[in-house]
Amino acid sequence: MKRFFCLFVLVCALLCGCSGETAPVQQTIFCMDTVMDLQVWGKDAEEGIAQIGAALKDLERTWSAVSEDSLLCRLNRGDPVSLSEEESALLQRIEGLSEQTGGAFNPKLRALSECWGFYNENHRVPSPSEITAALLESQWDLGGALKGYAGQECAVLLSQLDVDRAMLVLGGNVQTYGEKPDGAPWQIGIQNPDGSGNLGILSVSGTMSIVTSGDYQRYFEVDGVKYHHILDPENGYPADSGLCSVTIICRDGLTADCLSTALFVMGLEKATEFWRSSDDFEAVFVTTGGAIYATEGASLSGCQYEVISR
Ligand code: AMP
Ligand code: MG
16 A cells, blocks of 8 residues: 555655756665665766665665664663664654654654554554553654655755755655756645545745654555554554644754654644744645645645634
């Protein structure tokens, strides 16, 4: 299911995102448990792709929640580890975003995700006592934050090279870099949560992160009940907030990724309040009933939606 989703986003981005006159250097890789499609335009495009590919693999090696020798797993085991300045800064920023969202984004739910079987695809509904026990554990899982951070890091790498522009599709995350030659905005398709194609098209300018969290991206069903991977830290169950998809558009990739997950957990009303008290992102919400809402700065077309104003 997840792979299908990733390929879908990829196709949308391919169709919508690259009408420049020169062909990009392109590479598809599998990293962070997802298909990633990298397209880079400009003189140093080959070098850019090589550096991005290496950086993504490096981040995966460091922050994997499953690979036993990753820094993250060693931290979770309580092994003595020394973190670089950059690594500590990342964890501190994530903790800050967790606090800012009132804990709706909780980067320490590894045990909880594991007991729902989301790590090894061994899906099952845990008992209430297992959920309570898992909520008491405090082990890192950057699954809701890392791809956004990775996209942003890739954009930084590209800014140090002679690269004109880039479109990086990292699973459900899209990172744009630079401007198209005709000055036209990038066009990013948002998937319809029901799987029926595009819900709408977002226009964004320049370097931007566009991150979607959706209940259709990773889930399983038992007795006709759907259990998805975005968990409510308050009760340990898949968030039942009335939303099925949240897209965040933000210059900062880490913020975009943490907020897509957090605002999904909050639900429309709290998420709207959160947006009104911030000034650094825009959002598109889809409710489980199929209604679409977009904050006033989001440039969404191709669908009927209600605008959320300040
Ligand atoms: P995303 O697709 O960005 O919303 O991230 C979902 C992933 O983040 C899940 O697969 C888990 O690894 C992790 N996760 C689940 N629930 C939460 C939560 N409430 N806060 C932070 N991370 C979460
Ligand atoms: Mg996220």
